[in-house]
Amino acid sequence: MSSYEYYNFPIQLIEGFLDDTKKVLINISHYCIYRVFIDxxxxxxxxxxxxxxxxxxFGIEFKNVAASYQSGKELYDSTVNKSPMVGMTSEIYWDYMNxxxxEFEKVLLLGDLAFKSILGTKSYIKLDNKYWFSRMDGSVKSITKDExxxxxxxxxxxxxxxxxxNQLIANWGLSSYSRYNRGFYISYKMTLDDLAYHAEKIRKSTQDKKIKNDVKSAHEKAMERLAKENS
Structure with missing residues (x-):
């Protein structure tokens, strides 16, 4: 039984999760234990x-403790201050380990972790599927589908x-909103109603700003035309 409720780690560590789930989870435990040890x-x-x-x-017994220490140190040193952090509960960790x-259940976990790594401490954020899937693949930056x-x-x-x-909304506590705009909004802290309100408020503000800028641009062009006519 782990004394730690959450396992917090760099998002890069989920790379290859669908290919070798156990290896990725073991690496996560190496990182988490080493970080707790030095902190x-x-x-x-x-x-x-x-x-x-x-x-x-952490409720973990390694056959080779020295090797786990070295692995954790290398993972920590290679990602310190270079990665968005994300966490999963110890309950989810051991559920997926044992x-x-x-594959789809594994993808759900990746989707959840990716969203949370992008949100960080924010209540909500707007993103697109390309950025979301980049994080699901362990990439900090947005990459193309081919990558x-x-x-x-x-x-x-x-x-x-x-x-x-839809599965993350139904079973993982996600709120997601998208309507007549590119990308979509997500939150784990807000209700759908509140998320929709903030999204539409931002959209209206963006529209109002565009209209204001269009009027300003039209005015400047009109003045330029008048100046040419009077020259």
């Missing part, structure tokens, strides 16, 4: 025995993206 120096005394205690607190999951891993690529179509979002 709580006094608790774990910075010693090898302390690292073993950190493993016990139980067989369909995605083959298994992730297969889900980047209208039918599958809608199916994934």
């Amino acid at each position: 709580n120096f006094e608790k774990y005394s910075g010693s090898f025995t302390g690292y073993q205690k950190a493993c016990e607190d 139980n067989e999951k369909t 995605l891993s083959p298994k992730i690529q297969r889900y980047l179509n209208e039918y599958q993206t809608k199916k994934i979002k």
